[in-house]
Amino acid sequence: MPSAIIQTTGLTRSYGDICALKPLDLTVPEGEWLSVMGHSGSGKSTLLNLLGGLDRPSDGSLRVGNEDLRGLTEDGLARFRREFVGIIFQQHHLVPYLTAVENVMLSQYFHSVPDEAEARFALERVGLGHRLKNRPGELSGGEQQRVCIARAIINSPKLLLGDEPTGNLDHQSTLMVMELLKELRAEERFTIVMVTHNPEVANWGDRTIHLDDGVLVREERKS
Amino acid sequence: MLSLPYKMIPFLLSWGAMLLVLLRRFSAHRRTAIAAGIVGYACGEAGAWLLFHLYSAEVAVGVMKSAVGVGFLLLWSAAVIAIYRSTGRGFPSWGESVGRTKVFAGGIALAAGVLMGGIVACRLAGTGSGTIACFVAALAAVVLAGAAFVVEEKLPDLFTVSPAGAMAALVSLLLFTSSSIIRLDLFAPLSMKVMKFAHDFVHQFFESMLIPDHLFIRSYLWGYIGLLFGKGVGFWGALAIWFIPVLLILLSVNLERLPPVAHIRQGAKRRKMVAAAIENRRLRLVVPALSCVVFSLAVYRSTFPAVEYWDPKPVPVTAAANGEIVIPKKGEVDLEDGKLHKFLYRQNGNQARFMAVMTPEGKLTVVLDACAICKPDGYGQAEGSVVCYYCKTLIPMDTVGKPGGCNPVPVPFTEKEDGVHLDAVALVNTWTTTVQSTTRVKEEGK
């Protein structure tokens, strides 16, 4: 039985009167690929932000890795994010004035020191060896998402968070990205938590949880 | 004028800082270091006090001064070793292991304590304070040691000190404290030495080259050679000697190799190690950088000493019709109060500044307010001696009135019942020849 990388009990997040996440108990074992499904406004992004240390819970306990995220300061959370978490966004969020390689190096810079050779290698690994010096504007959506993946995994995170990573991609690019994630997971053995509303994408995971109005309503495990 | 306890604050603070550095450096032997430091301090203070009372102030101060000087020389060697090691060349391994022993830690702490205690004792003796003051100072030092012991524990572990960095900190603090005692100050004598050396060197060197008509020396070159005779040479040269060791130590820390990381497969871990090593190295720069600041403070204190000199405004005097200047013993000033009294005689555009003083032996003396070798910047009186403002040489009161060196030039006079009588013409002549020759000496290279 692998140890749990994420453990929440009674995790709650409310914005004023609106309760985005009702008390949630969730345990994710190390190395699992968890898909989170739900309609927009169901609290799945809120959950992701909490897990990634970008947001603080209103109540409940939240342990990721060996850290109690509620006990960390603002800078402590930043340090946790840089060493423990990689995030892939739906909008990619690449810095427009930096080349692909420099976008990856930016992540290295905040983590420790920039290392161009390593960043280059990471891009080659996601199949972008020929697009190193291109700016994000010159890349297709799928290519941008692969830069985003390279950036997310460059610091060898234990936890990879995906916020609808395929939401803006066509079918073929989606397949490519999912295939890539699967390959990388096999090599690096990180845990994936991926928010999506596409059942096909969710199906790539080992387990899928369904959120509705901030409540876990259903859980299914791939056999 | 501040009272004595306030004036001791820089000394005690330096002592505290010194202990912090010692404790951090020898973190494996904290108790040994602190105990040795306190013992050393007590011994140093007692030893200096004994020297003062068994022999004379000259001996005590001389011993302390040479001890601090030796410390500075040791810093130089530490700096050279540090820079040598940073180039990656091997260094005998016994050096490393000795540096880690308890005996070494204790020894260094003891030496630092002895020096610090001695300096404090010199300061207290200089103001004529008694045994009680010494005792209070020792007590304060012990209290501070306790405080340092507690504070050091609270400092983040990230701060580390390299051996050479610790040395730089210790020596800088010692020089800082000693610079506030004019008799112990090292910077002013150092700059004098450098200037004299430059003079001698240029003389010897160029005389052997048969100057001024030598083929290789063009006239404009004399402009540059003249620079070597300027007043600046001593100061800048001494500044270089003063700061080079600590700068070398800074450089050596900066040149330290990063740990080998090639064997780590995972990029993130490798980079993390590199970043941590760089961070570490940067933190190790803190202590030498602070020492650099302390060294500058020492120079400042030496150049603008905070010691108040007794320096009265010259009283204008006139000569009688027979060309005789008479200064009454108990007139406007009391000549026999043991203090320095300055007078100014002016006539026909000529002037002469002179002083009258009662030496400790009880003899009245009249001397010029200038010496035979320095620019006539005059003298002040402090701590049982007079000091030449130009070269900061201290002349014991007993020897005032005797010619030679930087002693004020004696003036012929006769002592009578009513006061001191001197001949105005002779006075002006002595002044003029003295001042002319010293001014010429300073400019002969130009």
Add this chain to the structure above:
Amino acid sequence: MNKRRWLLHMVLRALAHRRGRTILLLAVLAMASSLTTALGLVSLSMGKRVAEEIRKYGANVVIMPEKARLTVGSGGLNFGEISEPVYLSQRQVEDVLARSGMRAERSLHLRGALRLQGGDIPVEGVDFTQIRRLFPWWQITGGWPAAGEAVVGRDLATRYRMKPGDLLELAAPQKVVRLRVAGIVATGGEEDGLLFMGLPELQDALGLNGNVTLVRLLVTSDGGGLGQKVSVLQGLLPGAKVSEVRQIARTSEGLLAKVKLLMILVTTVVLISAGSSVTGTMSTTVLERSKEIGLMKAMGGTRWEVLMLFSAEAALMGIAGGIAGYLLGSGIAQFITRTVFAASSEMIPWFICVSVGASFFLALLGSLGPMVSVFKLDPVRSLRGE
């Protein structure tokens, strides 16, 4: 790549990305810094110059005939032309001086024109021993003249190609004067355009025996009663005007003060408006780049690290603007001193520290508000695009 170099690289990339805005900001900063520089340079170099001129003005009292008009123009301390020839009686002045019992060095001047090679040149008759005492700053190339010799101003000498040793033939209304040039004088003042000869010789040549146009006095004022002495002299010399030279110099000082005041006002206004435009531009930039900031924070940059990245941009612009401002400001200072004071200001190399410092702090101060919002920005909300 080294961390610091990477930071610089990123900052440069970011600045180049928003080229237009960067250039605008640089221009604003350079302008503000250049005005500060110009103000500083003008007040430094001109203040020193005016003080020097006052100090070196050996004579502190002038006696002029009542009708001689005194104009003080852009030339600083130049005396204007005399509207019609009016003269003082040499004897009367000397009598009065003797009677007043004042200890005063004096120098008598007679100004006139003589014809040289078909053109009139201004000539001044003086007593050279008096000149040497009262105007110690005269720089003579050649030697001081003996009887029958003259000293020529530098500009005049250049114009007529005279050099020491030359023989001149000057035509006066009645007779011809033959003089040998003994030396060339350079003072940087009106003397450079004059020819100086012995006073009696000129009086003789012009037929104005016993007349002078101007008397300069160096009154030793023991006890600050110069004004009082001037009024005593004025009372004794009804047909003349006695004035303190200090008054003349004061005009220059006053002009300098006015120019400085004007520049301080302009600089203040420019600094304030430059500061607010820096704030405005930086706010827009920060707003536009809020997603980027959020991303950096999400990637694990602490608030301080992100703040540093953006402050480095402002600082870099500040330094660049300061260097440009120094060059520009020196130009402006040169222009002002040329046109207003007819003098050239010097380049002061260390002043670049002031220019760069001004621009640097302006840039940082102006972006203080935007930087606070960078610091506070919540990554979740900015990434969501709120």
